[in-house]
Amino acid sequence: MSNVLSLTTFLPILGVLLLLFIPKDSKGVLRNVTFAVTIVTFLVSLLILTGFQTNAEFQFVENVPWIAAGPFIMRYNIGIDGISLWLVILTTFIMPIAVLSTYTAVEEKVKEYMVCLLLLETGMLGAFISLDLFLFYIFWEVMLIPMYFMIGIWGGKNKIYAAVKFFIYTMVGSLLMLVALIFLYFKGMQAGITDFGLLQFFDLKLDMATQIWLFLAFAFAFAIKVPMFPLHTWLPDAHTEAPTAGSVILAAVLLKMGTYGYVRFAIPLFPEAAHKFAPVIATLAVIGIIYAALVAMVQEDVKKLVAYSSVAHLGFVMLGVFAFNTEGITGGMLQMINHGISTGALFLIVGFIYERRHTRLITDFGGLSKQMPIFATVFMIVTFSSVGLPGTNGFVGEFLILLGAFESQLRWWTIVATSGVILSAVYMLWVFQRVMFGELDNPKNQKLLDLNAREITIMVPLIVMIFFMGLYPKPFIDKMDPAIKKLVAQVRVASVNTMAIPCADQSQMPAGHPGGEMPPGHPSVNMPAGHPVIESPSTQPAAPVANPHAEK
């Protein structure tokens, strides 16, 4: 099973071929076949999981020639490590759920819808497993197409605007990334790199100016996808208009492309530039956390609220990733998965009531708990997972992110970001209260049916994962740990390089530099000024800093 990765990735395409032979009108068959295909894909992907060796290497690597023309050599070079492993599994895990959610939600153009879903799956999986920059770019773009159609064809009132905005917005970013990609290749060529294979580029030594430009181009593309403040406005539109399954996939997987892009590409490729821009990105992330939370708080449309909450959650991920330490990045990676599960579940929940009532306005609801107790329970669990209650998955990720970020130079950012924890409780509980609590006074709501068996089936795996990851995240962390450690090491080497120069030049860090600052009341002698407070790695002897107070 050496090509199990390819198999997983392209199984959905085979599914598409299968679907082509099924007549348009047999909707049930279409749905079931699609469901079966996604389930099979999931099962196959479990082979990856079981066969995965816990180390930092890329595994299941397939590397065959693909294009060789002119200065370029592109290869079909795929493989996964602990970082992409979980995103692959997340994708295959979410897909059957998304398919199942469409059984009654989509009645028109079922065949096309299913084709879109399957194509999307291949696109997403391909992007996660690509180890060739060019191949990655292809999958990255290919993903847009089915999503565009899903929003545009099965979307809501304002679907065209949302779909076109989604497409063009993402396209602008990714095209600039393409320029950077090509530029990087030529730089690499001068250094003897022969193809687009990602791994060789990690060893490429680029000068700072080049790094900055390239990093900015990559970061811009990924920031749009994440989406980071202030590039987020396509997301609420896309989410509100997209059909439920579309929203679920968008939130659960597509947005992860952005954060994954940072972890896999932008940071290890341009570590020095990443360090330089960490404060900027962290600032944007923190603004995103607070800003999106405040905006989410006053939304009238549940789906839009969830969309804004995504912005906030991914702000956390970005903060963790840019902490550049194991805890932060692990937290970020976990939070990506968590967000996929929780926000995916939230969109499903919104979908359930939308299917019943054809409205998503908060004011149209109230008191649903009485009529729909199971729904209420599910909603509540997911809400608290989204809020990051300990014991649920959301906590583990958020906690590690904040812890990691606090250890790093981003301490002040962390303190602000942590207040997002309060705000998330405010807006999530407020919406929960307004939808589920209170008098059941709207006559239309009094006849609502509780979740049916299918809907419960959809939610159960998600809820199981919410608790499993919350209570026993060890297997997840363990598998990704070596890869993350390797990444941290890559970045740390770079940070030492960048930091060494200013440290040598100026023995004192400028006041107000985040790296040199301490919480209030903290004696500033704890660290020699100018010492990079990234964290003192455990491999080094304990920081040789005598604390005058300790002996007091």
Place this chain on the structure above:
Amino acid sequence: MDMILIPAVNMAPILPEILLSVLAMILLLINVFSPGGQKSSLAYISFLGIIAAGVLVAIGWGVHIESFSGSVVLDNFATFFKMTFLVAAGLAVLISDSYMEREGCNQGELYPLILFTVVGMMLMASGTDLMTIFLGLEVMSVSLYVLAGFNRANKKSNEAGLKYFLLGAFSTGFLLYGMALIYGATGTTRLYKIAAIVGQMTVPSSNIMLVAGMLLMMTGFAFKIAAAPFHMWTPDVYEGAPTPMTAFMSAGPKAAGFAALLRLFLVALPTLQVEWSQVLWVLAVLTMTVGNITALRQDNIKRILAYSSIAHAGYALVGFAAGNGTGTAGILFYMLSYAFMNIGAFAIIILVSKKGETNGNVSDFAGLGFKHPLLALAMTLFLFSLAGVPPAAGFIGKFYLFSGAIQKGYIWLAVIGVLNSAASVYYYLRIMVYMYFKESTEEFEWVKVTAPVALALVIAAAGTLIPGIVPSVILEYAQMAVKLM
């Protein structure tokens, strides 16, 4: 007694041209002597002729023969372009028949004219003398003027013919003046000799006559490839000309213009690369921007594609401005895939429009996606390819074009290019928006896919998709073509 020395002429390099010319004349005769009606047979014959020519061209791959005292050459560069022209012509022939039938202007002269155009284009691609290039250009242009105004009864077609003719002739004037100045500056019209003489100049760029000649020639070709600010004829002529001819014009002559210009600049004037790169840099930016931006607000789908075709010339110019192997190979690749995708798109426009070219607005595509899913799917493929979205050939083409620019160091040119490309997505998406996202008002019962059109669509779709996924099939040849020139 003095013998008049007739130089030994090797006809081999122009065998396809000869074949097509002869065939064209035979067709003209058949047309005259055959009873009215059965014009379709002419289409089939010319299609077969094109295939035969294609075979001849293909045989010529890899050889390098100069002939006519060095004024014509057969090399891979020429062969590649000739193939491109034949693809364009073949597809155009396939989609013409039913259209002409519908529009009631199924004169038999159409096919010979197309073939003559191809002959002219081929000469442009293989000409290595200003004279042969000029002759090729004129053979192509004169036929095209007629083709643009082919639908005599249609006022728009008349107008298109008129405008194309006047402006085309006008641009020829500049071209010729440029050639005259080059001739004056170097004393020869052979490209190789020009190169040699210019190479001996100490500072060629200070030779005003030479530079002016270069610029004026560039003007003439810029007109053919529809580069701003010499592009103004394009939208009007594309809109007015019979749609199959528009399709043909957008693909063939544009490629021919690039072929001639590439050979001219790379063979004869490489020493002036700094100068022409600068100009092309500016032209590329202008062309892309004007084409894309103007297209945003168009409603007539032919006009949209006309502006888009301007923009595409701009992308190709990006590669040209780079002037390196990557960029020029990109142009070759792009021109070929552009022929596939653009003619494919026009084929669908033909199917969707009604007699008299009504029904040509974007909004008339509303709901096509679910009434004729396959057609719409093909259209989607073509449009995505035009927009440069993977995995279509258009993406690979753009990738190489922009790569050329980046390799050359023209980062900003590439950036402007990709931003343009992003803007262009809007109007391509707009067509898809109508096809898929809007409810249909029509049943599209008039849409009938005849066998030739279906064949054309299949070829076009394959030609758009396959090079997108495995670009090497074409790229390798493009690379070789550029290298051996």
Place this chain on the structure above:
Amino acid sequence: MFDKVWLIPLFPLIGFLINGLFGKKIKNEAVIGGIGTLMIFLSFLVSCGILMQMIGLPPEQRVFEKVLFPWIHSGNFKADMAFLVDPLSVIMIMVVTGVGSLIHLYSIGYMHGEEGFYRFFAYLNLFCMSMLLLVLGSNMLVMFIGWEGVGLCSYLLIGYYFHKKSAGDAAKKAFVMNRVGDFGFLIGLFTLYWWFGSNHNIWTVNFVEIKAASHLLPYGGVVTFATLCFFVGATGKSAQIPLFTWLPDAMEGPTPVSALIHAATMVTAGVYMIGRMSFVFIKSPETMMVIAVVGAATAIFAATIGTAQNDIKRVLAYSTVSQLGFMFLAMGVGAFSAGIFHLMTHAFFKACLFLGSGSVIHSMHHALHKIHSHDDAQDMRNMGGLRKAMPITFLTFLVSTIAISGIPGFSGFFSKDEILWMAFANSYHGNLNIVLWGIGAIAACFTAFYMFRLVFMTFFGECRINPGAKSYLHESPLVITIPLMVLGALAAVGGYLGMPKILGMLPNYFEHWLEPVFELANEYGSTYAHHGAHPSHAIEWGLMGLSVVIALVGIAIAFTMYVKNTELPGKFVAAFPTLHRVVYNKWYIDELYDYLFVNPCKAFGQFLWKFFDVIIVDGAVNGVANVVMSFSGILRYMQSGYVYNYAFSMALGVVVMLGYYIFK
């Protein structure tokens, strides 16, 4: 027995799962209530076993850590799912499971016939589990699970009557305010973790490890920052100034909930947390002072509000806030074991008071329901003279009231007096001591006043209930009164565990018990304590007497105003209308918070959304598109359609190009 500690939270979890998942199908109240009660009772038995075993061990062996499974391990960070058994946590589990069992039992009767009976028991079990995790957690993370878990359960139980908007609001308010505290908790945690890690390469959140390394901590500085953050967490959970307003609102929940969560257990978590990390807190004199001041201020502040409330549960709620203030005062003056002691006695008498009030409300509600009256069953103005109808309730209630008022011989006296004494006699805050003591004493006076006011208004005097309903008033069933009696008894005698040395009748078992826990903190504290003259026994006796007098004064005023001379309160209100209004309206703190935080936040959110997001950010995005589009409009019209214009453009192009190269 120690390594069976994981059973303690497990039983309630099982109860939660059974009732939560299948409760709806079981339907039988006895079974549901039985399961719920049994589970927590089993935990209680295990706790007893652990207690017994611990008593048998020498003090230095009384610490045991049980690692269940690794939880979050990443990089340097390690947090296991692990439990810590030590004297402090044993006291807490005893209180939680003991009082919890009684309240579960009580709930069977109290919640009888309620829709969602199973839900209530499921939540109650879940709460117990969370609370037990909180007190048993051997590291800050496990504690934090419980910490937030109890917040969640509190949310669920306050919002139990979710169809009432006020209940939903109160639930949300509780959770959000708790979250503000959690924010502080997290920052404190991060700071400690980071400080230890980056300075000493000790990466830990484990209490035992922190304790072992606590000598490295400096006095003040970073510790002040960290502990203040932790203290913010404590104020949120324990309803101290400024985060106390949620607790009175939390009375929207069913009364057993108020008794268990909002009196006996959850709200004391902050106190427990300070106790658990006493060795850190004590390292910051500043924080200790802040804690003491906030505690004292809360004690007096809440007590004043309690004097003016008419809702029986609200009075008790403010009383709880006030009593928690006493506990914080104790922590702040370094009297950790006194604080914990008060925590325990308070659990007894306040649980009893709440349950008693529940019994009253239950009866009132029942009676009013019979005559279809819509009078408020919780308003004391509708009560009066209930002692005849409900003798057991009255008796237990009275005992607890005496206990809380600090009458000698009852539990509250011992604990409260110890706190007041320590406030006076501690060596940390210098001249502030007298102020702290004074405030505490006045608060104690208020306590006695409003508690007896409550007793008098409820059980004495005229019966003001709707006359028709009067005949329906009756004593609650056994299932309700048994817990009352047990708790009443504990409220009476529980104090003898920690009798002050000065009384000399019994040794202070309690302090000895906790000595190993707080030893270190006291040692750290002694390094900066003012070693002045230790107050003499005479002063201690005097102060004790004084506090008794103060309590009696409070009772006397209450007796005068509400039994003897019942028009006095009216006169008082008439004389000081503004004061009364302000106090009655809880000093307008809620309104102030709305004005300062809630409304600006909402308005800012609206602004950010409607203006910033839509017009500025999205406007910029769409603006780019629009600019391009309008540019398109201009370019489009350059395409005039005239051949000569086209030719002109070409000629112009040529001229410009030529001109550039010829004249450059």
Place this chain on the structure above:
Amino acid sequence: MENLNSYLIVSAVLFSIGTIGVLTRKNAIVIFMCIELMLNAVNLTFVAFSRHLGNLDGQIFVFFIMTVAAAEAAVGLALFIAFYNNKESIDVDDANMMKW
């Protein structure tokens, strides 16, 4: 050398006149005549250069140009006629159906 320059100047002037004629005239036939003028200016240039350089290429080129010009004229006039048939005008102002 002055000889060549004067030929060149004359042809340049002729070319310019032709160009300006194209830009200013409205009648399609006149415009076409102006274009012919431009072509003849080119012819003049070629001949002048040919003479000056002493090789025949330029003069051969001129023959081709004249031939092509004739062919263009034929096609052009045919197009004018077709246009006239529909519009009853040969004024390029009337060729304005398609714009924008």
